[in-house]
Amino acid sequence: MNGIHNTSPEACSDFPAVLERVFAFATSVQHYMEAGLTAHGLSRPRASVVWLVHRNGPQTQRALARAIGVTARNVTALVDGLEQSGFVRRVAHPEDRRALLVQLTDQGRSVTARLAAEYERHSAYLFAGLPDEQVRQFVASMDLVMGRLAQVATGTVDR
Amino acid sequence: MNGIHNTSPEACSDFPAVLERVFAFATSVQHYMEAGLTAHGLSRPRASVVWLVHRNGPQTQRALARAIGVTARNVTALVDGLEQSGFVRRVAHPEDRRALLVQLTDQGRSVTARLAAEYERHSAYLFAGLPDEQVRQFVASMDLVMGRLAQVATGTVDR
DNA sequence: TATTGTTATACTCTATAACTATA
DNA sequence: TATAGTTATAGAGTATAACAATA
Numbered sequence: 001m002n003g004i005h006n007t008s009p010e011a012c013s014d015f016p017a018v019l020e021r022v023f024a025f026a027t028s029v030q031h032y033m034e035a036g037l038t039a040h041g042l043s044r045p046r047a048s049v050v051w052l053v054h055r056n057g058p059q060t061q062r063a064l065a066r067a068i069g070v071t072a073r074n075v076t077a078l079v080d081g082l083e084q085s086g087f088v089r090r091v092a093h094p095e096d097r098r099a100l101l102v103q104l105t106d107q108g109r110s111v112t113a114r115l116a117a118e119y120e121r122h123s124a125y126l127f128a129g130l131p132d133e134q135v136r137q138f139v140a141s142m143d144l145v146m147g148r149l150a151q152v153a154t155g156t157v158d159r
Numbered sequence: 160m161n162g163i164h165n166t167s168p169e170a171c172s173d174f175p176a177v178l179e180r181v182f183a184f185a186t187s188v189q190h191y192m193e194a195g196l197t198a199h200g201l202s203r204p205r206a207s208v209v210w211l212v213h214r215n216g217p218q219t220q221r222a223l224a225r226a227i228g229v230t231a232r233n234v235t236a237l238v239d240g241l242e243q244s245g246f247v248r249r250v251a252h253p254e255d256r257r258a259l260l261v262q263l264t265d266q267g268r269s270v271t272a273r274l275a276a277e278y279e280r281h282s283a284y285l286f287a288g289l290p291d292e293q294v295r296q297f298v299a300s301m302d303l304v305m306g307r308l309a310q311v312a313t314g315t316v317d318r
Numbered sequence: 319t320a321t322t323g324t325t326a327t328a329c330t331c332t333a334t335a336a337c338t339a340t341a
Numbered sequence: 342t343a344t345a346g347t348t349a350t351a352g353a354g355t356a357t358a359a360c361a362a363t364a
Contacts, residue, residue: 134296
């Protein structure tokens with residue numbers, strides 16, 4: 001690759017410093033996401049609802065709550081907001097009369113299409129010029145760290 | 160944009176898929192941060208105040224507001240919470256009688272020390288066994304993507 | 319009895335706008 | 342006039358708990 005032969009005395013990685021970079025990176029990505037969604041009239045939590053329905057089809061609020069990891073009460077609020085702003089609609093569940101299905105409206109389908117197009121465009125720019133190998137390794141590193149974060153979080157490791 | 164003529168069959172990376180991984184990674188890191196802070200009685204916004212004071216010493220709320228990127232009103236609320244929970248204290252500014260300085264209490268100093276120790280421990284685990292070169296490249300990739308995200312966000316690139 | 323979704327209530331973070339006390 | 346911080350008000354996201362209708 002590009003020989004960054006850091007021969008300096010402390011050539012070894014400063015792990016806490018790397019973790020701080022990871023935090024900064026995550027925050028930066030978060031801001032990017034929020035900004036993009038806001039421009040389309042969506043917040044991050046609402047977008048997660050829209051995206052789940054887009055990907056997996058009409059679902060009960062209960063299913064959404066489990067997928068997102070929030071309480072049922074919260075999904076009620078999110079869907080309320082999304083219904084008011086016209087992105088989704090609640091319809092009766094065909095078999096279970098307790099449940100409702102959340103489905104996208106035309107406006108909801110339109111916004112997911114625009115977001116997908118935007119991400120395609122942006123991702124092409126974000127990773128332009130990077131050697132394939134570097135991209136692969138980047139993804140591999142993220143996956144590895146993500147996996148270990150999960151272990152730290154679940155207490156598999158000492159906290 | 161800049162002509163990215165991806166001529167290879169499909170040996171090349173699926174950029175939108177990579178971007179989705181980046182989103183998942185950022186979300187995962189965010190959860191890890193929140194969880195760790197909550198365990199110490201801090202929320203992410205409050206921790207950012209505590210961390211800034213820890214790093215840069217006693218500061219006015221105005222300075223904190225600018226550093227964090229929120230309104231002055233918000234900092235008032237954050238410092239209110241932190242004062243109630245005993246992490247910081249407001250003291251008169253020695254020269255400017257309009258201003259207040261936010262400084263850490265013993266409890267505040269204690270929590271930053273514990274957090275720093277925890278991050279040191281966790282980072283050692285998170286990156287354990289990774290070749291130095293891979294860690295360096297991971298950081299380099301994050302930096303590159305972060306830089307381009309900023310460009311996308313500021314509209315330097317088409318949106 | 320258990321589950322789906324709601325109402326009721328509360329806490330945190332965020333923002334604008336108007337106000338005070340000082341510079 | 343401008344700045345530092347506050348009060349007032351509002352909206353979004355999160356959580357628990359109690360309740361209705363239905364399984």
